[in-house]
Amino acid sequence: MEADIITIGDEILIGQIVDTNSAWMAQQLNNEGINIRQITSISDQPEHIIATLDESRKHAAIVLVTGGLGPTRDDRTKSAMCTFFGTKLIENASVLDHVYSLLAPRGIPMNSLNRDQALVPASATVLHNKLGTAPGLWFEHEETIFVFMPGVPFEMKYLMEFEVIPRIKNMFNTLTIIHRTILTQGLGESTLAEKISSWEDSLPETISLAYLPSPHHVRLRLSARGENKNFLVKILDQKIEELAEIIPDYIFGYEDDTMAGNIGKILLEREETLGVAESCTGGNIAHAITLNPGSSAYFKGGIVAYSNELKTNVLGVDRNLISDRGAVSREVVEEMAIGARRILNTDYSIATSGIAGPDGGTPDKPVGTVWIAVAGPEFVISKLYNFANHRERNIIRASQTALNMLRLQLLKK
Numbered sequence: 001m002e003a004d005i006i007t008i009g010d011e012i013l014i015g016q017i018v019d020t021n022s023a024w025m026a027q028q029l030n031n032e033g034i035n036i037r038q039i040t041s042i043s044d045q046p047e048h049i050i051a052t053l054d055e056s057r058k059h060a061a062i063v064l065v066t067g068g069l070g071p072t073r074d075d076r077t078k079s080a081m082c083t084f085f086g087t088k089l090i091e092n093a094s095v096l097d098h099v100y101s102l103l104a105p106r107g108i109p110m111n112s113l114n115r116d117q118a119l120v121p122a123s124a125t126v127l128h129n130k131l132g133t134a135p136g137l138w139f140e141h142e143e144t145i146f147v148f149m150p151g152v153p154f155e156m157k158y159l160m161e162f163e164v165i166p167r168i169k170n171m172f173n174t175l176t177i178i179h180r181t182i183l184t185q186g187l188g189e190s191t192l193a194e195k196i197s198s199w200e201d202s203l204p205e206t207i208s209l210a211y212l213p214s215p216h217h218v219r220l221r222l223s224a225r226g227e228n229k230n231f232l233v234k235i236l237d238q239k240i241e242e243l244a245e246i247i248p249d250y251i252f253g254y255e256d257d258t259m260a261g262n263i264g265k266i267l268l269e270r271e272e273t274l275g276v277a278e279s280c281t282g283g284n285i286a287h288a289i290t291l292n293p294g295s296s297a298y299f300k301g302g303i304v305a306y307s308n309e310l311k312t313n314v315l316g317v318d319r320n321l322i323s324d325r326g327a328v329s330r331e332v333v334e335e336m337a338i339g340a341r342r343i344l345n346t347d348y349s350i351a352t353s354g355i356a357g358p359d360g361g362t363p364d365k366p367v368g369t370v371w372i373a374v375a376g377p378e379f380v381i382s383k384l385y386n387f388a389n390h391r392e393r394n395i396i397r398a399s400q401t402a403l404n405m406l407r408l409q410l411l412k413k
Contacts, residue, residue: 001174002037003029004056008049008067008077009151012041021066021156028160033174033225034062044068049080057144062168067151069134071113077148081121085139089119092126092135099133124148127163131155136163145171176229180236182220182243183253185404189213192220192250199246203239206232215396217252217259252407259403260288266410267298267348274406275344276302277315277336279327280354280370284399300344305336315339328353328365330373330382337375337382348409349375350402354385356394370398374405381409 005022012019022039029036037060042048049068056063068077082088096118100110108114117133120126127136127147132155139146147164149156184192189211193200200209206226212219222239224232244251253262267274276285286302289295303314308327311317317335325331336351354370361367368387373380385401387394 001033001061001172002035002059003062003064004037004060005039006052006056006063006065007039007041007151008044008065009041010044010074012067013043021151021153024153024157025064025066025160028165029062029064030177030179032165032169033177034168034172035177044074044076046076046080046083049077050084053080053084053146057142060144061172062145063147064164065146065148066156069148069150071117071133078119078121081124081137081139081148085121085123085141087121087123090122091118092120093118094128095120095126095135098128098130098135102133127159129155129159131158138164138167175225175227176232178224178229178232178236180222180224180240181255182222182240182251183217183255183257183259184220184247184250185217185252185259185400186250187218187247189218192218192247196243196246199239199243202242204235207235207239215393216400249408252404258288258292259400259407260285261292263403263407263410264289264292264295264298266407268294272347273298273300273345275300275340275346275349277340277349277351278302278304279306279311279336279352280356281352281395281399281402282306284395285350285352285402288399288403300346303340303343311336315343326365328355328369328371330371330384333371333373334375334380334382337373337380341375347377348406350406351375352398352402354394354398356398357389357391361389368394370394370401372398372402372405374402374409376409376413379409381405 005025007019007022011017019041026036040052042052068075099114099117103110103114120137125138127138129135132150132152134150136159137148149159193211203209207222207224210221212221222236224236226232252259278285283304289299305311305315308322312319315336316339317332321331333351333353337349340351341349351373352370355361355365355367357367367389370385370387371382373382387397
């Protein structure tokens with residue numbers, strides 16, 4: 001079974017607001033075993049609305065529409081509905097009473113625009129929206145279900161949860177769809193695909209695999225579809241266990257995990273501490289760590305030593321070392337990590353030094369050159385990385401890679 005999602009509003013098309021409704025609705029439908037065929041954002045023009053509804057009718061069993069149900073003249077969805085469904089607007093007494101009950105306690109008089117919220121297409125089933133004045137509207141038209149909801153996110157979510165999803169579940173027998181996400185770091189998309197190709201070939205027809213790369217990591221999404229939920233869960237668990245045996249060092253978490261969050265759990269459990277000394281990452285590693293609640297229990301702080309002066313005066317890096325080897329070098333980044341661990345009095349430290357770009361590169365050290373070091377009670381390790389020439393992506397990649405270096409050291413211990 002397939003569904004279309006349509007969002008109406010010029011404010012979306014001009015980039016004034018971001019369409020978060022579609023992503024949320026798609027997730028809810030997918031949880032109920034309904035595939036999303038298409039997500040479309042369109043203008044407030046009635047002819048555009050009608051044409052889009054007609055196109056969706058040809059392909060989708062369910063069409064969810066948000067936006068254009070407000071009381072002002074620029075909201076034209078209801079008039080387009082009447083044309084498309086061949087009906088007319090009538091006043092609904094229960095909606096009118098509800099509108100009055102929302103306005104009266106706030107001392108807002110009922111004007112003609114507010115009263116017009118109670119005008120609904122005669123052929124629609126009204127879905128009660130206790131959070132707002134615009135009701136949801138349900139149509140069954142030529143074997144397709146059309147549902148219209150306000151564009152206000154919290155009102156739409158209420159209607160989806162208490163009206164739309166229960167009705168859909170009562171009407172249709174849907175397949176079970178289960179998604180599992182494996183988070184990897186350290187291999188690019190193509191290298192990762194090559195490394196797990198045999199495992200991917202062994203996936204049964206009920207399971208599909210998608211590669212979702214980003215500067216932070218490469219996500220592997222497994223999607224299983226079928227009638228037997230218990231069987232799908234079992235086969236997914238089995239395949240994930242097989243994958244973990246193939247690339248154990250590259251999997252750092254699952255679903256909504258973060259690299260910094262999982263490192264924090266390890267440090268917290270061991271009652272160990274961490275500090276950072278950042279140059280090219282400019283505090284981004286510290287930011288990733290402190291996004292996690294409770295990070296003060298294991299993260300002591302960081303030093304953003306962007307200038308060579310701070311590297312020497314604060315972290316204690318030898319000035320001659322910087323002159324001889326350069327700030328972006330193994331020797332300097334290791335001294336930064338050692339200095340940070342000493343000054344912050346931590347069990348572990350991370351240090352970064354590199355050329356984020358877009359300028360500053362040389363033939364020997366082009367933009368994207370980054371040295372990363374991790375220091376611990378009995379070790380100092382460092383590694384050279386060559387990222388790309390995009391500044392923001394280089395900062396993200398260097399930060400994630402640095403955290404991953406620490407993670408691997410913690411796992412060895």
